[in-house]
Amino acid sequence: MPDTGAASWIVAVCSQKGGVGKSTLTMALAAAVADSAGRALVVDVDPQATTVEEAEKLTDPGFDVTHELDPAKLAQLSRLRRYDLILVDTPGSLEGQEVLEQVVDNAHFAVVPFVNEPPSRTPTQRTAALIAEAGLPYAAVVNRIDPRSGGDAVLKARRELEERGVPYFRSFVRSYTGYPDSLDAGKTVYQWRARYGANMREDISRVNAELQRALGRIGSGVA
Ligand SMILES: Nc1ncnc2c1ncn2[C@@H]1O[C@H](COP(=O)(O)OP(=O)(O)O)[C@@H](O)[C@H]1O
Ligand SMILES: [Mg+2]
Numbered sequence: 001m002p003d004t005g006a007a008s009w010i011v012a013v014c015s016q017k018g019g020v021g022k023s024t025l026t027m028a029l030a031a032a033v034a035d036s037a038g039r040a041l042v043v044d045v046d047p048q049a050t051t052v053e054e055a056e057k058l059t060d061p062g063f064d065v066t067h068e069l070d071p072a073k074l075a076q077l078s079r080l081r082r083y084d085l086i087l088v089d090t091p092g093s094l095e096g097q098e099v100l101e102q103v104v105d106n107a108h109f110a111v112v113p114f115v116n117e118p119p120s121r122t123p124t125q126r127t128a129a130l131i132a133e134a135g136l137p138y139a140a141v142v143n144r145i146d147p148r149s150g151g152d153a154v155l156k157a158r159r160e161l162e163e164r165g166v167p168y169f170r171s172f173v174r175s176y177t178g179y180p181d182s183l184d185a186g187k188t189v190y191q192w193r194a195r196y197g198a199n200m201r202e203d204i205s206r207v208n209a210e211l212q213r214a215l216g217r218i219g220s221g222v223a
Helices: 022-035 050-056 071-079 094-105 118-133 152-163 178-184 197-219
Strands: 009-013 040-044 064-067 085-089 109-114 138-142
Touching: 009 022, 009 197, 022 040, 022 050, 022 085, 022 109, 022 178, 022 197, 040 050, 050 064, 071 085, 071 094, 094 118, 109 118, 109 197, 118 138, 138 152, 138 197, 178 197
Parallel strands: 009 085, 009 109, 040 064, 040 085, 109 138
Antiparallel strands: none
């Protein structure tokens, strides 16, 4: 783990399962930091550079985005002191294992988006093991909860994570079409004023608050 005295916190957003919301949550969290006048940088380490491509469609996201494939350069991230939060969006395949390991080695914390569907449980557990092995503190974030499901879906997702010994944030993210739609409209979720936009911001703000608290604990040495 890099020096916690550095001004830039580095948070890796990872899961070896594709489509669980890594890129979505990365951009939404960067937007949350920007919304409260913070400086956020999104680093896309996916060879396909999908996040950079998507972020370039945003009119005025309020955060910076860069593409970085060289693991040696990732190590230098910890020396970047301009940002309040650096979010590293990682690829969701085993091909990206080496890059993922490099990112994990150079981060202060990892967020693992989790969708409670059978195909994503084993990859989540595998990702968690890789992060734990590197000694990095991390938490799963339950994503894509049906807003109509009441509390049941959240409880079920938590139970699956508990059975696998994966720590998780209490805050979770509900499923809204506003995530892809806001991107299409060139806006971040914090700039999105359409239906359910407030719900989306509420979810992401809660995740961000929990993340900031986790980083605060690391900074004060009580994590
Ligand atoms: N909470 C959510 N509600 C609705 N759609 C979501 C949510 N999270 C992710 N998605 C959608 O799921 C798809 C995959 O998300 P993405 O962030 O690209 O996953 P990953 O980066 O893990 O492959 C995208 O179309 C995205 O818009
Ligand atoms: Mg992605």
